[in-house]
Amino acid sequence: MAYELSAENQQRVKEVAARYPHNMSAILPALHIVFAERGWIDREACDHVAELLDVPPIHVYEAMTFYTYFPRKPVGKYHIQLCHNIACNLRGAENLIEYMRDKHGIEEDRVTGDGLFCLHRVECLGACGGAPMMQVNDDYYENLSPEKIEELIEGWKREAGNGRR
Ligand code: FES
Structure with missing residues (x-):
């Protein structure tokens, strides 16, 4: 079945669109609503946004692919960029990427088996x-070191074990 936002969020998209003179201006806010609900955005979700806003799908694809902010595949609970x-x-930075891989099995562009982490290399x-x-x-998180990364990752693991976040 094709992806659809919840009825409540479909309504939010329509309310946001009503604030602008043209629905094209509501594409990014609508993508943020999809991202907040689902955590990632694929072509089906773009088609849904296009349908809700009654705009050509190509404009939604263009906005979506211009930014690295929106993941195009499912990401871990902790999306590390x-x-x-x-x-x-x-x-x-390279040492930190190696550290996460070697110490915690966090590989680039993959979600860990427990669904907690995924790591993407990003530009500035x-x-x-x-x-x-x-x-x-x-x-x-700034001024990182392997020690700081270790503290953060262990903290997130504990937090996930407690069912929080
Ligand atoms: S080079 Fe890393 S934040 Fe700018």
Whole structure:
């Protein structure tokens, strides 16, 4: 069955669209609503947004693929986006990627077997002063080291075990 937002969120999309003179302007807010409900966005979800907003699907695909913010496949409960651009790279981003893989089995572009983590390498997230850094879900973590990563990952594992987040 094709993907559809919940009835409540379909209504939210319509309310958001009503704020703009043209429905095209509501494409990004609508994608955020899909992302918040589902955690990722594929072509089916784009088609659904296009249908709700009555806009050509190509405009939704264009918006969706322009930004790296929206994952196109299911992600872990903790979606790790580690910056590997110049400042972060010079300050050890590669070591951190290796550390997560070797110590915790967190491989790039894959969700761990327990569904908790997935790691994506991303371009500059605009926090170069805190390099190396990563974004996990909506939060930034800066001045990272293997020790800090260890503390964070163990904390998230405990948190997940407690059923929180
Ligand atoms: S280079 Fe990593 S945040 Fe800018």
